[in-house]
Amino acid sequence: MYNSWLIAFREFKERVTNRSFIILSILGPLLVLGLIYLLFTLGGKTQKHWNVLVIDPAHLMNNQMLSKEDKSITYSFGDAYLETKDFEKGKRFQKFDAFLEVNEKILTNKTAFVFYREKPSSTMKTRIQYHCERRLEELLVKKFTKFSIGEFRKIKQPLTVGFRNVYDPNDTSSDVRGWVGLFYGAVIFVFIFLFGMTILRSTSKEKSNRIVEVLLGSVSPKQLMFGKITGIGLAAFLQFIIWTVVIGVGLFFLRENFFLDALDTVKETANSLMETGGESNQFFANKAYNQFVELVYERINFTFMTGYFLVFFVLGYFFYGSLFASIGAAAGSESDGQQFVLPLLFLLIFALYSGYYSLENPESTLAHVFEYLPFTSPIVVMVKLSLGYATGKGYELYLSILTLILSTVVVLNIAGRIYSNGILQFGHRVRFKLLWRWMKK
Amino acid sequence: MLEISNISKSFHKKTALDSVSINIEAGEIFGLLGPNGAGKTTLIRIINKIIEPDYGYIKFKGDVLSQKHLAEIGYLPEERGLYKNMTVEAHALFLGQLRGLSKSDVKSKLDYWLEKFQIQDWKKKRIEELSKGMAQKVQFICTVLHEPKLLILDEPFSGFDPLNIQLIRQELLVMKANGKTIILSSHNMESVEEICDRVALINSSKKIIEGKISNLKEERKNNEYAVKFRGSMIAFVNALWTGFEIIDKETLGDDTFIVKLKMRGDNHFDDLLKVLIGQVKMEAVWEVLPSMQQIFIDLVQTKQEADVQ
Numbered sequence: 014m015y016n017s018w019l020i021a022f023r024e025f026k027e028r029v030t031n032r033s034f035i036i037l038s039i040l041g042p043l044l045v046l047g048l049i050y051l052l053f054t055l056g057g058k059t060q061k062h063w064n065v066l067v068i069d070p071a072h073l074m075n076n077q078m079l080s081k082e083d084k085s086i087t088y089s090f091g092d093a094y095l096e097t098k099d100f101e102k103g104k105r106f107q108k109f110d111a112f113l114e115v116n117e118k119i120l121t122n123k124t125a126f127v128f129y130r131e132k133p134s135s136t137m138k139t140r141i142q143y144h145c146e147r148r149l150e151e152l153l154v155k156k157f158t159k160f161s162i163g164e165f166r167k168i169k170q171p172l173t174v175g176f177r178n179v180y181d182p183n184d185t186s187s188d189v190r191g192w193v194g195l196f197y198g199a200v201i202f203v204f205i206f207l208f209g210m211t212i213l214r215s216t217s218k219e220k221s222n223r224i225v226e227v228l229l230g231s232v233s234p235k236q237l238m239f240g241k242i243t244g245i246g247l248a249a250f251l252q253f254i255i256w257t258v259v260i261g262v263g264l265f266f267l268r269e270n271f272f273l274d275a276l277d278t279v280k281e282t283a284n285s286l287m288e289t290g291g292e293s294n295q296f297f298a299n300k301a302y303n304q305f306v307e308l309v310y311e312r313i314n315f316t317f318m319t320g321y322f323l324v325f326f327v328l329g330y331f332f333y334g335s336l337f338a339s340i341g342a343a344a345g346s347e348s349d350g351q352q353f354v355l356p357l358l359f360l361l362i363f364a365l366y367s368g369y370y371s372l373e374n375p376e377s378t379l380a381h382v383f384e385y386l387p388f389t390s391p392i393v394v395m396v397k398l399s400l401g402y403a404t405g406k407g408y409e410l411y412l413s414i415l416t417l418i419l420s421t422v423v424v425l426n427i428a429g430r431i432y433s434n435g436i437l438q439f440g441h442r443v444r445f446k447l448l449w450r451w452m453k454k
Numbered sequence: 455m456l457e458i459s460n461i462s463k464s465f466h467k468k469t470a471l472d473s474v475s476i477n478i479e480a481g482e483i484f485g486l487l488g489p490n491g492a493g494k495t496t497l498i499r500i501i502n503k504i505i506e507p508d509y510g511y512i513k514f515k516g517d518v519l520s521q522k523h524l525a526e527i528g529y530l531p532e533e534r535g536l537y538k539n540m541t542v543e544a545h546a547l548f549l550g551q552l553r554g555l556s557k558s559d560v561k562s563k564l565d566y567w568l569e570k571f572q573i574q575d576w577k578k579k580r581i582e583e584l585s586k587g588m589a590q591k592v593q594f595i596c597t598v599l600h601e602p603k604l605l606i607l608d609e610p611f612s613g614f615d616p617l618n619i620q621l622i623r624q625e626l627l628v629m630k631a632n633g634k635t636i637i638l639s640s641h642n643m644e645s646v647e648e649i650c651d652r653v654a655l656i657n658s659s660k661k662i663i664e665g666k667i668s669n670l671k672e673e674r675k676n677n678e679y680a681v682k683f684r685g686s687m688i689a690f691v692n693a694l695w696t697g698f699e700i701i702d703k704e705t706l707g708d709d710t711f712i713v714k715l716k717m718r719g720d721n722h723f724d725d726l727l728k729v730l731i732g733q734v735k736m737e738a739v740w741e742v743l744p745s746m747q748q749i750f751i752d753l754v755q756t757k758q759e760a761d762v763q
Contacts, residue, residue, distance in 0.1 A: 016552055019548065019551050019552055020552075023548050027537075027539070027540075096707060101604035192577075219535075221530070221536070222535035222536075222537075223533040223534055223535035224534070224537060225535075225537060226499075226504070226531040226533055226534065227529070227530075227531060227535070227536075227549065227596075228552070229499075229502070229528035230502045230504065230524065230527070230531070231549070231552035231553055232552060233503075233521065234504075318483040364659055437499070437504070437505070450466070
């Protein structure tokens with residue numbers, strides 16, 4: 014065991030002092046943060062500018078939608094009813110991307126239609142709806158109340174009606190949470206693949222430069238394999254921690270410095286149309302970013318999820334890692350090994366799909382099967398955990414863990430046999446028949 | 455020290471070792487000889503517990519060989535490598551600790567060996583900065599660092615220049631003098647003859663012979679002698695009578711020759727001296743024993759011929 018730790022420590026040291034590891038540990042999370050920043054800030058700015066024709070025969074809007082110019086949308090007004098065919102082909106309408114039909118019924122049925130040429134992005138939809146809604150609010154307040162719009166917005170309280178399952182009053186099983194579970198599972202599999210390939214390359218390298226026979230004079234092949242997987246796993250884990258900490262701190266930093274929470278109702282109610290119009294880019298970026306941060310910081314039970322995440326990360330890593338190691342040891346040459354990675358890669362992709370499938374159909378029979386299959390359980394259980402197990406079904410989680418532990422022990426043993434038999438074989442072609450023979454020895 | 459008893463090992467349908475038994479005494483240098491593919495490396499791997507035999511057993515100092523004995527064994531494989539990006543010191547620490555040494559022990563022993571080979575400035579160098587021969591020296595040091603009682607060297611001289619071969623030979627003799635047991639697998643017959651006490655020859659997975667080098671040579675001598683003399687070659691030939699047959703001749707300068715001859719009938723060394731004294735000026739006369747190389751070739755070829763028949 015001590016020798017396995019020595020092997021693991023050497024492997025760990027080699028990985029973490031490797032230039033690419035250091036670069037990836039620092040630049041990787043910074044790159045992710047940069048992408049998040051760009052996604053939420055430039056997302057709105059880089060959007061196509063829209064010309065929207067507001068068809069308002071009843072002159073409800075008074076030829077005005079925004080008092081300040083919005084860089085993304087220019088509204089023009091028309092007072093004659095417009096048929097979609099005319100809009101589609103009429104020369105004078107070609108400059109418009111869409112037309113918004115506002116008729117007198119809007120005051121009662123609160124419905125307006127936008128006819129577009131190209132499908133608008135979700136942000137563009139939100140913008141048009143938001144502008145329309147705010148303008149209508151002004152009109153309604155003016156027509157039916159004695160308040161000024163400023164006063165109205167002070168007393169107006171946005172109301173959110175949440176629909177909750179009586180069996181899950183805390184809404185632990187919302188779709189968003191399911192996606193979080195899928196994300197956790199995907200992280201497990203991305204790390205398994207990245208560091209599984211490292212295991213394979215490291216094994217092939219030791220084999221091809223012949224240091225392996227020197228090592229085997231001191232440790233058994235199984236100890237060597239276990240040490241190698243553990244060492245590389247520790248490096249993977251360290252990198253994961255660095256990523257988590259840097260991204261976590263970075264998200265918080267972005268929230269505090271770049272995306273102040275504009276959705277805060279206290280701040281918002283005093284805003285008039287005048288104020289919000291010109292700032293809408295930043296406004297919508299903040300809105301989207303804060304929803305994202307809220308998801309990351311407030312809706313995920315990190316302690317609970319991370320605990321199980323670690324269990325499945327470690328078990329899944331050892332399960333797949335031993336397979337990668339046995340391929341590296343069995344291959345006659347490095348290129349031979351790459352070829353045998355394909356089936357494993359398919360398994361990993363299939364596992365990712367099984368996670369998505371379980372998110373969409375959590376109670377299906379197939380999802381239950383995936384839950385217990387060691388190839389798929391790390392991701393499927395993470396999805397199920399985030400969706401929440403039904404009352405009385407908690408045993409499924411422990412059964413999955415038990416199945417995965419047993420499978421990992423069996424696979425470590427089988428992979429150990431292939432590793433022991435293959436590690437000193439050179440220049441041969443790997444065939445399944447040969448692997449099968451080594452498995453039985 | 456090491457009792458190898460009836461070891462057999464097959465890989466799929468190919469037999470690598472067939473009931474091989476060898477006894478290696480403590481404090482001797484034992485040569486393991488054989489052509490490529492004979493099964494030597496398989497036997498060495500079995501002794502190092504890298505692979506398990508199908509049949510037979512090995513005893514180390516009277517106990518059945520187990521993993522715990524590996525700390526007392528040093529192994530330098532034929533196909534050896536090092537981690538290219540690690541320093542000499544890091545390597546020694548890693549491999550020394552794997553063999554059960556503490557960090558401080560490794561450091562002091564490494565200093566001793568680096569000083570002995572006068573390569574102290576290599577300590578912090580990375581392996582990729584060293585030449586092949588330099589790396590071989592580091593490998594040798596890493597193998598002996600933990601002062602093993604049994605040292606197994608598979609082709610230890612390959613990759614070394616003559617100076618370093620001599621250096622390693624001397625070190626092996628010092629280790630032998632210090633009571634270490636050494637198993638040497640090599641095709642370098644000159645070195646085998648010079649430093650091995652006993653040898654075993656493995657061919658086609660079977661042990662063909664085992665014994666002291668002097669005994670093996672004695673058993674296979676062919677009644678041949680060599681005479682180094684000054685004088686006339688004609689006078690030398692005339693002096694000989696039908697009881698002797700010249701089989702080889704070497705001319706050294708104008709009037710100095712070395713002639714190899716074979717005794718016929720019941721003639722002895724004394725008879726040879728009698729006929730030559732007074733005819734030529736003899737500088738040396740010695741019995742020609744077969745070299746290990748010759749014994750090796752003869753035995754392997756005989757076996758091949760027997761297999762063909």
